[in-house]
Amino acid sequence: MSDAVFQTTGLGLTYPDGTRALDSVDFHIRPGEVVSVIGRSGAGKSTLLRCLNGLLVPTDGSVQFRGKEVHSTPEHARRVRRSVGMIFQSFGLVPRVSVLNNVLIGRAGQVGLWRGLFYHWTDEEKQLALRCLSRVEILEQWHKRPRELSGGQQQRVAIARALCQQPAVLLADEPVSALDPATARVVLDHAVRICREDGIAMIANLHSVSLAKEYGDRIVAFRQGRVFFEGLPAELTDEVLREIYGEHYADF
């Protein structure tokens, strides 16, 4: 898989408390591809995303970003993070900072220390941030504080922040678990549409199997830290789902 954006081989991670979160995971994602990752809580989905962008250092195996080892040095992991946007279940917006500045914080990896300290953004950066806000249709809220926005609006700001990095990949860690089903679709529609338009690859950890099937080109299912299923949404049968979620799985 030489054209893969991310490629892991034999990836494993054991937390200091002895929990084996990932075990010999072979995973890849091609440019522009949207991959849904499903699995029960604790199956390793979040850990996988954090290993990909270097927030967590794996204990075994390798993670390659565009053919280069992410974890070769901490500095290189940081360089990789600049090209990888990430959104979270709890949005992770900085409180008391305006929506526009929250989006501009997406540039934090690119600006130098002094420009960062004084929130001194160039005109191009401001234009980029405003463009990102308008693409998620939240431009008119640019001057507000995050807590004045609804959950769905906050997640759209977080998407704008990730886009402001001009990333090659967007990692979404349960991006809609804190939102109602209707808002969840609005948020995922925005994220997936923009990724498709810009050719950004996207990995989305989702709890909702129907959303995972609907938005993903490909589905990867985790069970107890291992890849249990990998294939097209149509290949994800009820038997497989019962294996993943247990006997009490009913279509959700």
Added chain:
Amino acid sequence: MPTSEQQPPQPAARIIPPQKPRTLRDSLWTGLKWTLTALFLVYLIASFQRTEFNLYTLISGGKDIKRVMYDLAHPDFSWVERDAGGEVVLSRKTGQPKPGTVPVLLDEMNETVMMSLVGTLLSVLLSFPLSFLAARNLTKGSVSGQIAYNSVRFIFNVLRAFPPIILAIIFVFMVGPGPFPGVLALALHSIGMLGKLFSEAIESVDLAPVEAVRATGASNNLIVWFGILPQVLPQFVAFSLYRWDINIRMSIILGIVGAGGIGFLLDQYIRLFQYQKASTCFLIILVAVTILDWGSSWLRERMG
């Protein structure tokens, strides 16, 4: 027709909770509790004896304080100094009337407030950067971080351990009497206090925004700046204002050991039995502290 459903409900059977198991440990603990209580009571009685607590002495001493009470009830509100004959005393240098108790004390009160302002500002400027090194959540995970954490914590503890009055005595010896040693004493002690409060504020931040900023590939400095500072800044401002409030009252005491401000005159008046002037002094302190207390709580409410 009454049916079984319509009959009044039977009273529920009395519930007798199962016996709580009583172990040897429980018995020992009960014995220990009683022993400690008895020891504490003995110590409490000994404390009254050691501190020579005696209501009779207090009441019988009341008549000796009559003169003092009379003076204290008649504060000296003079704007210019007068001699025994009631004539205005003129300054030998300028030929102008010499200022009386009120203008002199107002000027000294002003010096006290200025001392507390400079001392607080210095301590804020120094404890701000240090507090990040003393926050557990920022320093764990690396050896150099651990060293920084422990050494800065130790410095804060040492600074807090010295009461400002002791620091002021030391600095009066070092730099001579005046407001400067007072400023140094306030600043040094406040660094320890503010550093502890600031670093605890940092330790309690929401980590979600911090992780989000880290995920953008930002350097550690900018992660702190963008992810943590906006969360703790209102608390930092509130703590600093509160510290200023404390330092104003503290700097009055520092004057007594020669570290400038109104406390220095208060001490002198009491030593020279000039209780009318001392009374003016108390009133001015009371008014100033009240005004500043209102002001700082008003500000803090708006900052929170």
